[in-house]
Amino acid sequence: MRFRQVHLDFHTSEAIEGIGSSFSKKQFQEMLMLGRVDSITVFAKCHHGWAYHPSEANDMHPQLDFDLLGAQIEAAHEINVLTPVYISAGLDEKLARRRPQWLIRDQQEKLNWASDFMSAGYHQFCMNTPYLDVLVEQVAEVVRSYDADGIFLDIVGIRKCYCQFCVAKIRERGSDPRNLADMKLMWEETYHTYTKRINETIHGIKRNLPIFHNSGHITRGRRDLAHKNTHLELESLPTGGWGYDHFPLSARYAQTLGMNVLGMTGKFHESWGEFGGYKHPNALRYETALSLANGSGCSIGDQLHPAGLMDKATYSLIGAAYKEVEAKEAWCTDTSAISEIALLSFEAISSFTRAEGQRVNKYVDVGAARVLLEGHFLFDVIDMETDFSPYKVIILPDAIVNSDLLMQKINAFLAGGGKLLASGKSGLDEEETSFAWDFGANWNGMADSCPSYFLPEFPLQALEQASFVMYTEAQHISLADAGIAHGTREDSYFNRDLFTFCSHRHTPSTLQPAGIGMSEGKDGIYIAWNVFEEYATKGSLHVKEMVCFALDQLLPNKKLVTNLPAQGITTLQAQPAANRWINHLLYAAPVKRGLDIEVIEDLLPLRNIEVAIEAQEAVQEVYLAPQLAPLPFTQADGIVRYTVPEWACHQMIVLQF
Missing domain, CATH: 3.40.50.880 (Class I glutamine amidotransferase (GATase) domain)
Structure with a gap:
């Protein structure tokens, strides 16, 4: 799994002309290199329902006159950047107006997401309808036709639904839509059927292709749902409603599952769908470092302009964070958490x-x-x-x-x-x-x-x-x-x-x-x-x-003791292949801006942070990474002690055995 991914949204209305008209292979590649990106999720189908490639299983965006998906994959692969492909699974606004009977409904026949068709917004599909057949064909076409490095399916999960397809199915089973327990079982089965058909379709065409079904949160305790994916992507945009509490909690669970994990944040000041919004570079530096400290790779969300031109300000912002990630990757590969x-x-x-x-x-x-x-x-x-x-x-x-x-x-x-x-x-x-x-x-x-x-x-x-x-x-x-x-x-x-x-x-x-x-x-x-x-x-x-x-x-004898301030975070990761431990220290103080948005702007330096770690095996050296600067330490009675003189945002300390 690559460490420096971008998740590129492109939910683009048919009312906008000139889709992709400014796309340039050279400019696309330059921005990826500026951002130090090594993997980018590009789009085959958006929430509006349009395909961004010639399609028999779907309709290509009416304002697009070339294969944008193919052009992006070709451009990225030329510079050794992977291209997982995004498909909006739960939303398809074009089809929603043609087949409203396939949409999720509640007991009062209200729609999911947008409440009606007289308000701007999307409407979510029920996978217990013929829509699933349509989606499977769209996915199969992309996997057959393109050299995708993975498939990312969005807006899916176990959904409550009382559409007439669900009502008919529960009655065929001899039950009743008023029987909540039976309905819950059916909703679980609906999601199971969806993932089974999608995964079998993809792997029947391209074996072992990475697949992720995104529901916005990895439910703790539902390993059965987690393992419907080949890896996990923890969507957790701090300013987008998740806050800074969500990711550490989610990551400390995900790392126990034995799966590759990406921590997904965004470049946006607020959340998905925001054009012209940028968070402070220090926020992305901290958020990507937090992923590394929790054994995760990094994914940063962006949204492409309808004209297809990559935004230089965005990739300068991303590049500032990914320059640091790139330097740290050697100490963050194949790690496991040390916890007591x-x-x-x-x-x-x-x-x-x-x-x-x-x-x-x-x-x-x-x-x-x-x-x-x-x-x-x-x-x-x-x-x-x-x-x-x-x-x-x-x-x-x-x-x-x-x-x-x-x-x-x-x-x-x-x-x-x-x-x-x-x-x-x-x-x-x-x-x-x-x-x-x-x-x-x-x-x-x-x-x-x-x-x-x-x-x-x-x-x-x-x-x-x-x-x-x-x-x-x-x-x-x-x-x-x-x-x-x-x-x-x-x-x-x-x-x-x-x-x-x-x-x-x-x-x-x-x-x-x-x-x-x-x-x-x-x-x-x-x-x-x-x-x-x-x-x-x-x-x-x-x-x-x-x-x-x-x-x-x-715990009278804790594994790790430090004088890090309360807002600081520390983790200890083992890297068995290199016979070393990596102690991560992080510090940032989010503040409230606007009505209720947590932001990180200033990263103040910390000085003389003391750490004591229990280690019975003799430590050969302690050094700062990625600086490779030796750090004085002592080891006595099974305790390694050192003091980090000055650092900001994120510092790794390596204990080499």
């Missing part, structure tokens, strides 16, 4: 249980990953198919529903010396009547007070001891025999209500103990609130310090 903590993803457990009516909380995983990143812990995000044994601590965040399989895996993990950190309702037995493991506490049901307060019995790093407000619901726990209390829960005088409210927001603490807030037993530590949801939504400093204290108790 596993975050059992709430999203993955929700996918695993498929529990009807289960509350899906998008904040749980986000808050947990944010604490782990800011605390500079080495962690993976895992699902139920992961081998638990390599880790020292497993986090069960807030709302992990227990099961026989989870009990078996956790019990084996604990028998091997592992520890748990659980919070909220996680850690309870399947009946939710008591704790499934020994956290040094007894579970007595839900606490009545919300919000409530936490009084720690340990010193916080940045704050004096106080009764700290906790906004999420609390569990009522009491100390068990041999349990250790790390803090107490205090209730408020009363919950805020019509005739019982106090002050602007909530009622103060009674300052009297009402239970245990954090306990420790032989199996690990339990925290009585949904602390990860709380950190994602409130960001309270004391919540982070609670979790970091608990993890430090469970």
